[in-house]
Structures are given as structure tokens and as C-alpha cells.
Amino acid sequence: MTSTTVHVARSGPVATLTLASKRGAFGPAFWRDLPAALADLGDARALIIRGQAGTFSVGLDLHQTAPIIAAALPQDGEFLRLVDEMQQALNALAALPIPVIAAVDGWCIGAGLELISACDVRLATTSARFSLPEVTLGIVADLGGLSRLPPLIGLGRTQHLALTGDPIDAPTALNWGLVTELHDTEDALLTRAETLAARLAALPPRAAEGTKRTLNAHLPHADSLRHAAQWNADHLDLNALGAHLQKLSRSNG
Structure with missing residues (x-):
């Protein structure tokens, strides 16, 4: 499947989903395209999710999304419907029966961090950076990160990320258990992700x-x-x- 927000390619039993929007930003179309792409994986046995051009994802595309949110808030139930669509997209990712590997290079911010928390394995480059800045924008992170991150990195570290909004670097993410491996370059990261995905795809x-x-x-x-x-x-x-x-x-x- 190819859309303006996601590209999916296959190599044998391994599928790779690339976040295709500029800087991996999640605009309104993304929340429809992601579940459609996941439903179209067919007989894939493992999935890699990656960004492009040195950035995994800057999270929600506020330029596209803020006007939609502003219009929805006065309408009874409309804002909750919008958020539910976003939540269900990431729930669909978490619910996949196959292993999902996030390969993170560069920035992984907000909804991007909530997306990788719905994956099974997280690998990164040494230049990766992670943040959950919603609280500094007057928003509660509401796409699953506040429930999925504590089992991964602990409640205290999640509180630090979510309440300060401060970014953490790749060595800190490794130390905290947010990612399990670091690689020096994007090429090395993707090679490792592909090797690991092929191994996981061969599992019963x-x-x-x-x-x-x-x-x-x-x-x-x-x-x-x-x-x-x-x-x-x-x-x-x-x-x-x-x-x-x-x-x-x-x-x-």
C-alpha cells in the first residue's frame, strides 16, 4: 500500500512501513491510512516501522490538525470522535499478531513516541531523540503513551517525560529500556532491523x-x-x- 502518509513495501515475509509525510508528521489522513495499511499486510510475518530523511516522527501535524480540533471542540462528542479515531489507529498497531520493530533515527516526538510504545521492539541510532511534550502545549498525551510507557520504562521515568516535556537522548533511552539497541548510522540501524525482522518472521x-x-x-x-x-x-x-x-x-x- 502507498499513500501520502505511509508507504508499505515487502521483502519476503517482512513488511516495512515508512512514515512518508514531511518529517513523519501525523496529519488527519494518517489516522485513516495507518489502519488501512496494517489491514493490508496480508501474510507478512513481521513489520518494521521507520521514518525517512533522518527523522522518525515529529508527532501530530499541528498545522493541519489544530483547526480541525478547534472546530470539533464546540460540537457535542465530535472531539472525542476525532481522538477515538487516532487512538484506534495505534490500538490496531498494538493488536497486530506479528512482531513489530520500530527503527528510530533522529527525532521521535509526541505521537511518534506514543506510536513506538505500541511496537514490540524498539531500535535506534545514536542520534535519536525522544520527547513527550504535550503537557507544555496544554494537552494531555491521549494516544496511549501514558498507559503503554510505564510497563516499558517505569512510572517514574514516564512521569519525568510526560510532566517535564524534556527530550532524552539515545543513550538515556537505552539506559531506561525505551530502546534495546543503538546503532551508529541509519544504514546500520535498518540492516539490523531487517535481520531481526527476518529472524522473528521465521518463528512459529x-x-x-x-x-x-x-x-x-x-x-x-x-x-x-x-x-x-x-x-x-x-x-x-x-x-x-x-x-x-x-x-x-x-x-x-
Whole structure:
């Protein structure tokens, strides 16, 4: 799928979604284009999300969006409808049954940070920068970051990001656990993302999905144990397990 806001390309089982707007800004069309692109992934087994031209995303396109918000606020329920459309777009990303890798180079701001919090793995370049500045604009971040970030980086660090609006650099993001790897260049970042995506795409799909579902449910310990066991009871891939056991037998033989 190609639109003015997202481009999707395929390489075997791996799909790559590029944020195509200038500086990766999210205008009104993005919130319709993203769910459509995700629904059109077909049999892709892993997804990479990237920006372009040295910027991942500057977040919400305020020039396009602010007039729409201003017009919606006086209308009963219209503002909530607009926000719900945006929230559902990122919910659709989080709900994908396949692994999603965010490859972040340059700035990742506001809604861009909320987007990567809905991904499964976050990689970055050493020049990446992250911020959640909504509070400084008189806005509460309302696209999922305030609920998705605490399990990733802790409540205190989320509070620091969300209440100060201050940016953090890539080493800090790595230290906090917001990203799990840093790479020196965008080329190195994308090469690593593609290699990792190919590896994740080769996983037994039901096992990958069940792992995602269990992690993202954020259940209490006992409920999480039950959820994982029930998933295996319903979906255990005996062929994959048998192939792995045969491989182990040959290597030990």
C-alpha cells in the first residue's frame, strides 16, 4: 500500500512501513491510512516501522490538525470522535499478531513516541531523540503513551517525560529500556532491523502471537501464567516442537 502518509513495501515475509509525510508528521489522513495499511499486510510475518530523511516522527501535524480540533471542540462528542479515531489507529498497531520493530533515527516526538510504545521492539541510532511534550502545549498525551510507557520504562521515568516535556537522548533511552539497541548510522540501524525482522518472521506464528498477547495483556502473575498455559493448550505447534527436538537430537548425537 502507498499513500501520502505511509508507504508499505515487502521483502519476503517482512513488511516495512515508512512514515512518508514531511518529517513523519501525523496529519488527519494518517489516522485513516495507518489502519488501512496494517489491514493490508496480508501474510507478512513481521513489520518494521521507520521514518525517512533522518527523522522518525515529529508527532501530530499541528498545522493541519489544530483547526480541525478547534472546530470539533464546540460540537457535542465530535472531539472525542476525532481522538477515538487516532487512538484506534495505534490500538490496531498494538493488536497486530506479528512482531513489530520500530527503527528510530533522529527525532521521535509526541505521537511518534506514543506510536513506538505500541511496537514490540524498539531500535535506534545514536542520534535519536525522544520527547513527550504535550503537557507544555496544554494537552494531555491521549494516544496511549501514558498507559503503554510505564510497563516499558517505569512510572517514574514516564512521569519525568510526560510532566517535564524534556527530550532524552539515545543513550538515556537505552539506559531506561525505551530502546534495546543503538546503532551508529541509519544504514546500520535498518540492516539490523531487517535481520531481526527476518529472524522473528521465521518463528512459529502462533507462538509469536501468543507471546505478544501474554506480554501485552499486563496481567497479574497468576493470570499471566494461566493465559500462557491456555494459549499453549489451544495453539501449541507440535510440528515446530518436533522439528526442534529432532534438531537437538542431531546436535547432541
